[in-house]
Amino acid sequence: MSGARLIGLFDSGVGGISVMKEVRRLLPAEDLAYFADSAYCPYGGRLLEFIRERAFVISDFLLSRGVKLIVIASNTTSIAALDVVRERINVPVVGIEPAVKPAVSATRNGKVGVLATEVTLSGGRFNALVERYGNGVEVFTQPCPGLVELVESGRWERPEAGPLLCRYLEPMLARGVDTIVLGCTHYPFLRFLVEEIAGPEIKIIDTGEAVARQVVRVLEKFNLGNMNAGPGGEQFFTSGEPEKVGPVVRLLWGEPGISVERVTC
Ligand code: DGL
Numbered sequence: 001m002s003g004a005r006l007i008g009l010f011d012s013g014v015g016g017i018s019v020m021k022e023v024r025r026l027l028p029a030e031d032l033a034y035f036a037d038s039a040y041c042p043y044g045g046r047l048l049e050f051i052r053e054r055a056f057v058i059s060d061f062l063l064s065r066g067v068k069l070i071v072i073a074s075n076t077t078s079i080a081a082l083d084v085v086r087e088r089i090n091v092p093v094v095g096i097e098p099a100v101k102p103a104v105s106a107t108r109n110g111k112v113g114v115l116a117t118e119v120t121l122s123g124g125r126f127n128a129l130v131e132r133y134g135n136g137v138e139v140f141t142q143p144c145p146g147l148v149e150l151v152e153s154g155r156w157e158r159p160e161a162g163p164l165l166c167r168y169l170e171p172m173l174a175r176g177v178d179t180i181v182l183g184c185t186h187y188p189f190l191r192f193l194v195e196e197i198a199g200p201e202i203k204i205i206d207t208g209e210a211v212a213r214q215v216v217r218v219l220e221k222f223n224l225g226n227m228n229a230g231p232g233g234e235q236f237f238t239s240g241e242p243e244k245v246g247p248v249v250r251l252l253w254g255e256p257g258i259s260v261e262r263v264t265c
Contacts (some may be wrong), residue, residue, distance in 0.1 A: 016073025038240025044117030098183030116183030
């Protein structure tokens with residue numbers, strides 16, 4: 001790990017940028033490298049073995065760029081591959097999981113909804129999370145095919161976005177949930193729509209900031225923090241087509257000058 005200075009983050013696509021924004025907010029001096037596996041996005045309905053294989057390939061690529069810590073900025077990939085990636089590489093790895101525990105603390109009526117991908121919700125890891133932290137709270141889950149694609153297209157203001165989200169939210173709203181977990185890193189970019197449909201009484205929880213705080217703790221623990229005073233920079237990579245991915249990355253990250261480099265892996 002000698003000389004490694006970057007924090008690497010990856011996701012199936014651009015969703016993990018919601019986590020990267022929180023990391024940047026808490027760690028302005030760190031250099032960040034983001035990998036969007038756009039050629040294989042979405043992961044949400046894929047086999048675990050496939051997601052693990054991609055996680056290995058991408059972590060190897062990030063290590064070759066000199067990362068000192070990796071954030072798996074994807075609930076789906078963390079559910080499928082966090083343990084095996086940790087076993088395989090020798091830098092700290094931070095994962096993300098749906099915020100069941102904070103939602104259980106936040107609910108006033110004991111009813112919580114979780115929006116996530118099929119892989120996330122059907123994994124043993126998610127069930128274990130509910131068993132461990134559920135504390136008698138009713139947890140309603142909803143897989144949301146199509147939402148990731150909407151964010152990846154960069155056109156979530158499209159007329160079909162509202163009706164699609166309504167279809168996913170209505171069943172849990174009808175059951176009376178007062179707290180909704182955004183259990184996929186793409187969904188914070190659709191938060192405005194969730195708020196619009198669910199109304200002001202419903203609490204919405206996402207995990208980006210908690211993950212960023214964990215990154216800060218891990219850097220401190222291993223004494224890996226960047227001591228430079230200057231602002232950190234960002235690099236963006238994709239397995240997809242930069243002409244398509246670039247505009248969405250620029251939109252989400254909010255800087256028009258960013259370039260996205262294609263990596264074949
Ligand atoms: N953004 C990811 C997550 O948090 C992956 C979504 C997907 O590719 O289906 O689950």
